[in-house]
Amino acid sequence: MTSPRLNPNLLSLPLYVAGKSVDEVKEELGLEQIIKLASNESPIGPSPRAVEAARAFLSHAHRYPGSLDRTLRRALARRLHPDLHEDQFVIGNGGTDILRLITQAFVFDGGNVVMGQATFPMYKIFTTMFNGEPRITPPCPDYRLDLEAMLAAIDEDTRLVFLCSPNNPTGHTISQQQAEYFMAHVPPQVVVVFDESYYEYVDDPDYAASLDFLLAGRNLLIVRSFSKVGGLANLRVGYLVGPPELARYIARAKLPFHTGDVSLAAALASLDDAEFIARQTQAVQEGRRYLREALTGLGLHCLPSQANFVTFVDPPQPAEALTAALLRRGFIVRAMAGFGMPNAVRVSVGSPAENTAFVAALAAVLAAPPCLRNCT
Numbered sequence: 001m002t003s004p005r006l007n008p009n010l011l012s013l014p015l016y017v018a019g020k021s022v023d024e025v026k027e028e029l030g031l032e033q034i035i036k037l038a039s040n041e042s043p044i045g046p047s048p049r050a051v052e053a054a055r056a057f058l059s060h061a062h063r064y065p066g067s068l069d070r071t072l073r074r075a076l077a078r079r080l081h082p083d084l085h086e087d088q089f090v091i092g093n094g095g096t097d098i099l100r101l102i103t104q105a106f107v108f109d110g111g112n113v114v115m116g117q118a119t120f121p122m123y124k125i126f127t128t129m130f131n132g133e134p135r136i137t138p139p140c141p142d143y144r145l146d147l148e149a150m151l152a153a154i155d156e157d158t159r160l161v162f163l164c165s166p167n168n169p170t171g172h173t174i175s176q177q178q179a180e181y182f183m184a185h186v187p188p189q190v191v192v193v194f195d196e197s198y199y200e201y202v203d204d205p206d207y208a209a210s211l212d213f214l215l216a217g218r219n220l221l222i223v224r225s226f227s228k229v230g231g232l233a234n235l236r237v238g239y240l241v242g243p244p245e246l247a248r249y250i251a252r253a254k255l256p257f258h259t260g261d262v263s264l265a266a267a268l269a270s271l272d273d274a275e276f277i278a279r280q281t282q283a284v285q286e287g288r289r290y291l292r293e294a295l296t297g298l299g300l301h302c303l304p305s306q307a308n309f310v311t312f313v314d315p316p317q318p319a320e321a322l323t324a325a326l327l328r329r330g331f332i333v334r335a336m337a338g339f340g341m342p343n344a345v346r347v348s349v350g351s352p353a354e355n356t357a358f359v360a361a362l363a364a365v366l367a368a369p370p371c372l373r374n375c376t
């Protein structure tokens with residue numbers, strides 16, 4: 001049989017396989033309990049108001065989605081700034097889908113995209129998927145995005161620059177001063193994407209006000225997610241806000257009935273649930289402070305995170321061996337090689353009980369003599 005012609009760029013990408021379920025891991029390892037601190041999910045679950053709103057829409061599941069996409073865009077515009085309009089927003093199936101729509105919109109007939117090495121891997125995956133050239137810049141010695149190197153990597157065929165702040169997996173943010181410098185030097189035709197999926201967790205007063213650049217008329221897109229502070233990772237809702245002409249252009253890459261009403265209703269309800277958002281933010285900020293102090297106390301070098309995870313670098317055992325030993329004790333955390341950090345481990349903030357149990361398990365793994373490490 002003659003084979004069809006395949007896209008070599010698509011073939012070069014990893015096949016995404018969802019990790020094993022917690023129940024599968026439990027059975028495989030014969031463990032009573034598994035604690036997953038691997039995907040930067042909400043430690044307190046979804047907003048009860050979001051659950052109620054989603055449930056109400058389930059009885060309309062036979063109908064295609066209606067006007068809730070517009071209602072959510074309006075609500076976001078009202079929430080974010082009086083000068084914003086609903087046409088400046090695009091809603092997608094999670095921030096990941098939004099990143100895909102953006103890349104599809106600007107990467108065509110080649111083109112390159114500038115991104116950091118130690119950052120969210122989907123930027124590189126989508127650029128490759130749409131036949132663009134990923135231009136990857138190594139981080140600064142402290143693992144921050146090297147903005148100077150990123151500026152230097154831009155040329156006349158650069159379509160996009162991805163700035164992740166707080167950055168996954170380092171947790172670093174871009175300061176106002178850095179953003180001003182970057183925006184003053186980036187060529188105006190290059191679209192700068194601020195991926196702010198974790199922005200609600202930031203407490204650094206110097207966090208860049210990316211919206212101001214947008215309001216000043218720059219070619220800038222801000223990407224945000226309902227998966228993190230909104231606690232809706234499974235319902236897949238994210239959005240971008242940008243200049244109206246760019247938002248309308250990117251929206252052409254959407255499917256008809258792109259996001260379902262169950263998800264949109266939940267997102268709207270969680271947006272309005274100020275008490276829940278405040279509770280989630282507080283839980284994460286306290287949890288990351290606790291984890292950072294406890295892990296530093298174990299002699300680990302933690303990066304200063306502004307997100308809902310803490311990453312430590314160059315542990316005394318290789319990152320992969322450490323995560324394997326932790327898994328045998330029932331804790332799923334991630335080694336960050338796939339995120340451009342060959343010897344780092346990222347731990348998502350869990351509930352206080354999960355965080356304490358994790359620290360105890362990590363202490364035991366680190367204390368085990370090398371000859372016993374394979375069975376700790």
Ligand SMILES: Cc1ncc(COP(=O)(O)O)c(C=O)c1O
Pocket residue numbers: 039040093094095096097120164167168195197224225226227233236237238
């Ligand atoms: C930096 C960053 N951007 C975007 C996303 C997308 O999240 P989602 O597709 O769940 O909205 C994530 C998820 O972990 C992320 O870490």
